[in-house]
Amino acid sequence: MEATKKLIWRMINEAELSHGYASARVEPPYDDDPVLAVAQAAADATIETAGKILNSLKAEEEETIGELEKFVKGEIAEIEADERYHYEPADVFSNAPLAFIQMRIALIQMRMDGSIHAYKSMLEKIKNLKEGEKDADK
DSSP states (O other): OOOEEEEEEEHHHHHSHHHHSSSOOOSSSTOHHHHHHHHHHHHHHHHHHHHHHHHHHHHHHHHHHHHHHHHHHHHHHHHOOOOOOOOOOOTTTTTTHHHHHHHHHHHHHHHHHHHHHHHHHHHHHHHHHHHHHHHHHO
């Protein structure tokens, strides 16, 4: 997505710096120099279209980031809702047959903790991306 944005910005810059666009602007009626007027109109259309594409890409990116954030929060909620995540360890010495089960539950809980940590790290990265976009707009 970033490569596409850079390409579009480059296209806009090239259009704005082109000879026909950069020279003295011709306003209607185009009696003075119709060739220059056509070149300027084409550059204007290019810049306008590129701007619309950039706005569309930005909206898509924001929607995608929003969907990702919603998915990650849902995954965290799903893990936290799992009853195995909240099991208290049993006293292994008073109930030896539970030792094996408790060990498996402890491993499952460790995996759940790891997943939650990874998802929260991802949420932090999403937050930083959103703040970076806000700062870029200023």
